[in-house]
Amino acid sequence: MTAVDFEAFVGELARAAGEAVRPFFRTALSMRDKSAGVAFDPVTEADRAAETAMRQMIMETFPAHGIVGEEFPDHQPDAEYRWVLDPIDGTKSFICGFPTWGTLICLEHNGRPAYGMMHQPFTRERFMGDGARASWSGLNPHGTEISHHLRTRPCATMAEATTMTTSPRLMQPAERDRYARVEDAARLSRYGGDCYSYCMLAAGHVDLVIESGLKPYDIAALIPIVTGAGGLVTTWDGGDASQGGQVIAAGDARVHELALALLNG
Template sequence: MTAVDFAAFVDRLAEASGEAIRPFFRTTLALQDKSAGVRFDPVTEADRAAETTMRQMIMETFPAHGIVGEEFPNHQPDADYVWVLDPIDGTKSFISGFPTWGTLICLEHNGQPVYGMMHQPFTRERFMGDGARSSWSGPNPHGTVVTHTLRTRPCATLAEAVTMTTSPRLMEPGERDRYARIEDVARLSRYGGDCYSYCMLAAGHVDLVVESGLKPYDIAALIPIVAGAGGIVTTWDGGDAAGGGQVVAAGDPRLHALALEMLNR
């Protein structure tokens, strides 16, 4: 089966997980700090409810597939097909009432992301990609769901670039210094976008996203979305970003090359 064959099932996962999450958004939530007080890393009832729903659907429909998720132990992670799930990427935004969070759903085949979706259940937007093409669907001002193709925009220099990172404070001090080289030159820098930053890059509104400390479930679904829109996602040293870590995404390969040069100077 190809990634396209799984697209309808991903839509079902998105719908079901969204139904599990929406009742919790902008309400009083019980929080748990997964970091045990080291660096605030919240998890909510909504995270667990959504991932539980998706896991049950996957195991019932594709029992031979593996699952790697944020909230529960891995299930058959060495399978040929593995689902990589982040029920709420941007939990800090979620608990603060900001809609810059989303559900990340990725299908990997032999360790490589072949289909990804970022679903924003509150705005009812979906960003989808298979590495060759990407699209957006969501309601227009009249409430009708429409779909259009995503394309990154040309941007050859950092002086023209809009850059994003969730927060430089999430980086280690040395990484923060390296990122500052880019921010000092960029036309505009913004913070706090989480997964939404990568989708805005794919949509041609942002040019560069630089992050560190990512887990596989933070980035795997976003790689085929950015790539399908014409962008590129790698680690800071130019390697495969599917495993997380230090990640840089650019809408223009020329800008990507400049960013790598700045980060590794």
């Protein structure tokens, strides 16, 4: 069974997660800090409600599949097919009322991301990819659903590049120094965005996204979207990014090579 066979089901997962999350957005929602005093890391009722809804649907429909999510323990993580879920990527944006967050849903086959979706239930956008193609769907000003293919844009030099990171303060000091070399060489740098930044890269509006300290559920769903749009996603040393850590996404292989050289001195 291929990833395309699961597309309709992924859409249903996104719908259920959106229905669980949307009533909490821009409200006085319940929140606790799960950081154990290290750094502010909020988790909300919305996170848990959305992941619970998705887990229940997966276990009822595909009982042999595994699940790895942010809010609950792993379920059958060594299964041939495994779902990697982040109910709200960008929780800090969520609690501040900014719409630069989304639900990340990835289907892995034998440990490799095969299909990914980023669903933004407030703006009613979906970004989808399977590594070979990527697309966007949403509503036009008249409320009619529309869709189109995604494609990254060409970028040959750092002087042309727009780069994004959620925040350099999330990096270790040495990583911050390495990232600063890229930022200093870029035409434009912007902060914030979380998963939305990768989708804007896939859509051809951003050239580089550079992060560190990511978990698998932060990046797995975004890899098939970016690569399906013609980009690439690696670690800072050019390796496999599906397990998170230090991650760089680029829309053009040329600017990816230049950014890696700056990151690695």
